[in-house]
Amino acid sequence: MNPGNQNGKTEGQGVAGHGSFFQQTDLSRDEAVQATDWVRKHVDRRTVDLGDRMDDIREHMYELEKEGEIIIHRITDEHEPMMVKTLFGWDKKVPTKQLWHHKSCGQCGNIPGYPTSLMWFMNEFGFVPGKDYLDETDQTSCTAWNYHGSGIGNVESLAAVFLRNFHQAYVSGKQHGFELGHFFPLVHCGTSFGNYKEIRKYLIESAELREKVTKILGKLGRLVDGKLVIPEEIIHYSEWVHVMRNRIASELQKIDVSNIRTTTHVACHYYKMVHEDAVYDPDVLGGNRTAIITSIAQALGAQTIDYSTWYDCCGFGFRHIISEREFTRSFTMDRKIRVAREEANADVMLANDTGCVTTMDKNQWIGKAHDQNFSIPIVADVQFAALACGADPFKIVQLQWHASPCEDLVEKMGISWSEAKKNFQEYLKEVESGNIEYLYNPELAYGGQA
Numbered sequence: 001m002n003p004g005n006q007n008g009k010t011e012g013q014g015v016a017g018h019g020s021f022f023q024q025t026d027l028s029r030d031e032a033v034q035a036t037d038w039v040r041k042h043v044d045r046r047t048v049d050l051g052d053r054m055d056d057i058r059e060h061m062y063e064l065e066k067e068g069e070i071i072i073h074r075i076t077d078e079h080e081p082m083m084v085k086t087l088f089g090w091d092k093k094v095p096t097k098q099l100w101h102h103k104s105c106g107q108c109g110n111i112p113g114y115p116t117s118l119m120w121f122m123n124e125f126g127f128v129p130g131k132d133y134l135d136e137t138d139q140t141s142c143t144a145w146n147y148h149g150s151g152i153g154n155v156e157s158l159a160a161v162f163l164r165n166f167h168q169a170y171v172s173g174k175q176h177g178f179e180l181g182h183f184f185p186l187v188h189c190g191t192s193f194g195n196y197k198e199i200r201k202y203l204i205e206s207a208e209l210r211e212k213v214t215k216i217l218g219k220l221g222r223l224v225d226g227k228l229v230i231p232e233e234i235i236h237y238s239e240w241v242h243v244m245r246n247r248i249a250s251e252l253q254k255i256d257v258s259n260i261r262t263t264t265h266v267a268c269h270y271y272k273m274v275h276e277d278a279v280y281d282p283d284v285l286g287g288n289r290t291a292i293i294t295s296i297a298q299a300l301g302a303q304t305i306d307y308s309t310w311y312d313c314c315g316f317g318f319r320h321i322i323s324e325r326e327f328t329r330s331f332t333m334d335r336k337i338r339v340a341r342e343e344a345n346a347d348v349m350l351a352n353d354t355g356c357v358t359t360m361d362k363n364q365w366i367g368k369a370h371d372q373n374f375s376i377p378i379v380a381d382v383q384f385a386a387l388a389c390g391a392d393p394f395k396i397v398q399l400q401w402h403a404s405p406c407e408d409l410v411e412k413m414g415i416s417w418s419e420a421k422k423n424f425q426e427y428l429k430e431v432e433s434g435n436i437e438y439l440y441n442p443e444l445a446y447g448g449q450a
Helices: 029-042 057-066 113-124 144-150 155-171 190-205 207-220 237-252 294-300 319-323 325-342 354-362 364-370 381-388 407-412 417-432 442-446
Strands: 070-073 082-086 091-094 099-102 184-187 228-231 261-264 348-351 378-380
Touching: 057 070, 057 190, 070 155, 082 237, 091 237, 099 113, 099 155, 113 237, 113 378, 113 381, 144 190, 144 319, 155 184, 155 190, 155 207, 155 228, 184 190, 184 237, 190 207, 190 228, 190 354, 207 228, 237 294, 237 381, 261 294, 294 381, 319 325, 325 348, 325 354, 325 364, 348 354, 348 381, 354 364, 354 378, 378 381, 407 417
Parallel strands: 070 228, 099 184, 261 348, 348 378
Antiparallel strands: 082 091
16 A cells, blocks of 8 residues: 555546545446435525534634633724624624725736726725725735645644734724724635634634734734734625625616626635625525625626526636646536526626636636637626626726626627727826826825825
């Protein structure tokens, strides 16, 4: 038997690129159908056991705070929170103002239109940059991409990064003349969101981990009164869109999208990691699936169409995008894009994570090499909402960065693609001459006042 291989097989006999501990399931077709039917019966209809086996980690946080061990970054009335229900029926507060944007390390390069669409909405609601929201520059990657993709890193390093970034969120208001805790973190990336919730749980449950990272954070100057700062809730941007959906539709919507067929893909790291914290609403898909994304499409009046592989990963999966790219590409095309096209005949697929949008958007042109000519625009929920509210397809929504064709979608929404492109080209000439429009005053990055 080879070392490290308990099955006696040589290295490389598992699924290629993943080590011998990965094995083919060798399910027969009937067995595979039976397994799929189990998912449809138990997951599609939420018949999974929702008993009381799961602790609400926030209760333990409050105990640690009483004991003087941590400081909880609380959501206050000044954050104008709205209450939602999670999978287990627990209440979750979602702040709507005084938000600290925790960007994704991938979105700015691949899908820049979704952070800009999000900030555009905040401006449209009259939020004051530097007071009602902060586009933070003193922020690092959550490093979960590295952890899940390569296996490099460990829980201590992930916890230290988590606490470092959320300490910065807690103190960030000071240089702008506000109290500690003024800005509350709003996480853009699904992976960061899932990773941070998982790490928060580890931190609360492990005194040993807290002791280790307290030493690290102390050396970094990232403690407050010698204590760790941990946010009361971890909030994903699509949860902000979810609670603001009715205001978006009633106050800002300009375009009738009732003729648009939408379907959704929710990031695995949003609702499959620490799943008890994901948002559900009985008025959205009967409460059988997480409410985000679908809820904004419904609020805008778009058609929401289901498809059978809704539960599947987009194909990104971190490890195999590195070691098995052809697997990722074929999975994306066969399990997501083709099904959404053939079953839902969707005009657009809405998602809520950089990795998902990038994977499903960029792999479509590669599919053509294998005669997989299935095409569908892939955009974030907030981008679609911005289009429906009159945002410029190029300057704000930035569809020019997408590889999948978006022209037909835009035209079907009643927006002239050619006219928007012409206007954008004229704007680029203005940029070249130094006349630049900003969504956000760049001086705020250096402590400028709102």
